Amino acid sequence: MSPHSITFLASFIVALVVAGLVDRLLRPSLRGLLEEITGLPAATDFYLRAFAIVVIFVALAAILGTGHGDIKEGAHFMEYVWSVAGSMQDVFQNLLIVLLVYVTLITVLMAALRREH
Amino acid sequence: MTNERYLIVSYFVSALGSLGLGVAAYRVLRAPFAAIADAVAGSRSAILKRALRVSTIMAAVLGFLSVSYTQHGCVSYENVVKDRGYLVQLNREQLQSAGNWIVYAVFAWCVIVLICLAVWRSHQEQSPRE
Numbered sequence: 642m643s644p645h646s647i648t649f650l651a652s653f654i655v656a657l658v659v660a661g662l663v664d665r666l667l668r669p670s671l672r673g674l675l676e677e678i679t680g681l682p683a684a685t686d687f688y689l690r691a692f693a694i695v696v697i698f699v700a701l702a703a704i705l706g707t708g709h710g711d712i713k714e715g716a717h718f719m720e721y722v723w724s725v726a727g728s729m730q731d732v733f734q735n736l737l738i739v740l741l742v743y744v745t746l747i748t749v750l751m752a753a754l755r756r757e758h
Numbered sequence: 759m760t761n762e763r764y765l766i767v768s769y770f771v772s773a774l775g776s777l778g779l780g781v782a783a784y785r786v787l788r789a790p791f792a793a794i795a796d797a798v799a800g801s802r803s804a805i806l807k808r809a810l811r812v813s814t815i816m817a818a819v820l821g822f823l824s825v826s827y828t829q830h831g832c833v834s835y836e837n838v839v840k841d842r843g844y845l846v847q848l849n850r851e852q853l854q855s856a857g858n859w860i861v862y863a864v865f866a867w868c869v870i871v872l873i874c875l876a877v878w879r880s881h882q883e884q885s886p887r888e
Contacts, residue, residue, distance in 0.1 A: 680882075683793030684875055690786050691864050698779070702857035705850040739861070746868055753876045 644712045648721055652704050652728040659732060660700035663740075664693050674747070678754050688750075692743060699739045703731040761839045765827075772849045773822055776856035780818025783860045784811050787867070798874040806874075810867060817863035821856035 668689065675685040707728035712720060759767075791810055795803035825848055827838050838844065 679875055681794065681797060681875065681878065683790045683797070684871065687787060687790035687794060687871055688868065690790060691868050694783050694786055694864055695861050698783070698857040698861050702854040702861070705854040705857070708847065742865060743868075746865070746872070750872050750875070753872060754879055 644714060644716055644721070648712055648724045648728075649704070651721070652707065652725050652732075653701075655725060655729060656700040656704045656732045657697070659729070660696045660736070663736060664696050667692070671747075674751075678751050680754075688747075695739050695743065696736065699735045700732050703735045704728055707731050761842050761845065764842065765839060765845055768845060768849050772852045773819075775853055776818045776822035777815065779853070779856050779860055780815040783818075783864065784814040787814070787864070791867070791871070794871055794874055794878075798878045806870075813863050813867070814860060817859040818856045821854075821859035822852045824855050824859075825852045 712724045795806040
C-alpha cells in the first residue's frame with residue numbers, strides 16, 4: 642500500500658467519523674427544534690435527512706479534493722499525521738460553512754413559521 | 759492496464775459513481791418530501807416529487823461533467839493519457855464536484871420546503887376561521 646493510499650484512507654475514515662460526530666451531536670436538539678416549529682413530522686424528517694446528507698457529502702468531497710502529493714515513500718509517522726491534518730483542515734472548513742448556511746436556513750424557517758404562532 | 763484503458767474504464771465508473779450519489783441522495787429525501795408535497799399540494803404534488811428526482815440526479819451529472827480532462831482544450835489527449843496520477847486526480851475531482859452539486863441542490867430544496875411549510879401553515883391558520 643502506497644503512502645498516498647494510507648493517508649487517503651486514514652483521512653477518509655477520520656472525515657467520516659467527524660461528520661458522524663457532528664450529526665450525532667446536533668441531531669437531538671435539532672429534532673426538538675424542528676418538531677416544535679414545523680408541526681409536520683415529515684418536515685422534521687426531511688430537514689434531518691438533508692442535514693445528514695449535506696454533512697457527509699461535504700466531508701467526503703473535501704477529502705476527495707485534497708491531494709496528498711507531499712508524502713513520499715519512507716516518510717516518518719508525523720509526516721503522515723501532518724498530511725491527514727492538512728486534509729482535515731478542508732473538512733472542517735467546509736463543515737463550518739455548511740453549518741453556518743444550515744443555521745441561517747433554520748433561523749429563516751423559525752422566523753417564517755413562528756410569526757403568527 | 760494501460761493508461762488509455764484506465765481512462766475509459768475510470769471515466770464510466772466515475773460517471774456511475776456520481777449518478778449513484780445523486781440517486782442515493784434522492785432516495786434518502788424521497789419519503790419525507792413526498793409527505794410534505796402531499797400535505798401542501800395535494801393531488802398536484804406529482805410535479806414537485808418529479809422535480810426533486812430530476813434535480814438531484816441532474817446536479818450529480820452536472821458535477822461530474824463540470825470536470826474537464828483537457829482543461830477546456832489547453833491540454834492535448836496524449837498529455838492527458840500520459841500521466842496516471844492526473845487521471846486518478848480527475849476521477850476524484852469528478853466525485854467531489856458531484857457531491858458538492860448535490861449539496862447545493864439539497865440546500866435549494868430545503869428553501870423550497872421552507873416556502874411549502876409557510877404556505878401550509880398559512881392555510882392551516884386560515885382554515886379554522888373559514
